[in-house]
Amino acid sequence: MTEVLSHAAQWALDQADIWRIGDVCNCENIGSARAMEKAGLEREGLLRRWIVHPNVGSEPRDCFAYVRSR
Incomplete structure (x- = not known):
């Protein structure tokens, strides 16, 4: 996953009109957070009660x- 994300991020940032890419992950999903960090994305912030993950529950989750930018 990390290698694919890294290549996809680099490809996107190689495009002339793309200056920034971003993504979010559930705060409790440590594996996804680590994959994004290993792929060169930097943690930019914490979004409180940002999105509902139906497979986890019906309440919005942090x-x-x-982000990665050039």
Whole structure:
């Protein structure tokens, strides 16, 4: 997953009109957070009660925001 994300991020940032890419993950999903960090994305912030993950529950969950820019 990390290698694919890293290549996709680099490809996107190689495009002339793309300056920034971003993603979010559930704060409790440590595996996704680590994959984004290993792929060169930096944690930009914490989004409180940001999104509902239906497979986890019906309440909005906190998410980490990640970004990579050039």
